[in-house]
Amino acid sequence: xxxxxxxxxxxxxxxxxxxxxxxxxxxxxxxxxxxxxxxxxxxxxxxxxxxxxxxxxxxxxxxxxxxxxxxxxxxxxxxxxxxxxxxxxxxxxxxxxxxxxxxxxxxxxxxxxxxxxxxxxxxxxxxxxxxxxxxxxxxxxxxxxxxxxxxxxxxxxxxxxx
Amino acid sequence: xxxxxxxxxxxxxxxxxxxxxxxxxxxxxxxxxxxxxxxxxxxxxxxxxxxxxxxxxxxxxxxxxxxxxxxxxxxxxxxxxxxxxxxxxxxxxxxxxxxxxxxxxxxx
Numbered sequence: 001x002x003x004x005x006x007x008x009x010x011x012x013x014x015x016x017x018x019x020x021x022x023x024x025x026x027x028x029x030x031x032x033x034x035x036x037x038x039x040x041x042x043x044x045x046x047x048x049x050x051x052x053x054x055x056x057x058x059x060x061x062x063x064x065x066x067x068x069x070x071x072x073x074x075x076x077x078x079x080x081x082x083x084x085x086x087x088x089x090x091x092x093x094x095x096x097x098x099x100x101x102x103x104x105x106x107x108x109x110x111x112x113x114x115x116x117x118x119x120x121x122x123x124x125x126x127x128x129x130x131x132x133x134x135x136x137x138x139x140x141x142x143x144x145x146x147x148x149x150x151x152x153x154x155x156x157x158x159x160x161x162x
Numbered sequence: 163x164x165x166x167x168x169x170x171x172x173x174x175x176x177x178x179x180x181x182x183x184x185x186x187x188x189x190x191x192x193x194x195x196x197x198x199x200x201x202x203x204x205x206x207x208x209x210x211x212x213x214x215x216x217x218x219x220x221x222x223x224x225x226x227x228x229x230x231x232x233x234x235x236x237x238x239x240x241x242x243x244x245x246x247x248x249x250x251x252x253x254x255x256x257x258x259x260x261x262x263x264x265x266x267x268x269x270x
Contacts, residue, residue: 069216080243081246
């Protein structure tokens with residue numbers, strides 16, 4: 001099952017893509033929507049990334065590289081195969097670790113296999129690796145050592161990983 | 163620990179990284195190529211170029227002629243994810259209409 005927050009994120013990504021008249025719902029739209037999700041932002045910050053910087057670069061990419069539907073054609077954006085793969089991976093990973101819901105953390109971690117995606121490039125450019133994300137969502141281990149390390153509640157997070 | 167997926171051989175995962183990671187590179191754009199064959203009609207190629215790649219009539223005919231005469235035509239240049247999506251859309255429409263039209267992607 002998809003967590004309520006993740007469902008909201010997917011809906012937001014879809015409406016963002018539709019608003020921009022984009023033909024496809026891509027990982028870049030998904031990442032942009034994830035930046036509005038508190039859980040995902042916590043992960044990105046804990047892994048040393050800047051939410052603001054990623055948002056700025058994503059906006060630039062979407063404006064410059066995403067084709068808009070020509071006038072007169074209206075269609076809901078369709079999921080790309082890459083996005084489907086990410087959701088499937090997140091789902092399978094959650095299932096194999098007996099998690100009942102998939103959330104933004106599972107999805108963020110599952111994105112990294114899409115090596116040719118600009119969204120993943122932007123995360124990596126911010127110094128975020130898949131392992132950083134996994135360490136944080138599993139154990140609450142943050143990469144930034146600035147004294148305000150965010151600890152996750154061990155009772156609700158990371159269950160079933162070990 | 164997280165269990166392996168059903169049917170997955172765990173040995174397949176023995177991909178140990180020993181080198182330092184390199185700086186992330188900006189992903190390249192990808193060309194979507196249409197390949198010539200003796201069965202797909204010119205009309206269908208023009209339809210594909212207009213429907214999937216949103217070309218106007220003029221450009222569609224130009225690209226179609228490139229496919230026909232040079233064996234290969236560039237239908238568009240996109241980020242990988244979009245190129246992949248358009249490519250499978252072409253394959254789907256070609257199959258539906260029973261044409262062997264081949265569409266591939268290639269790094270710019």
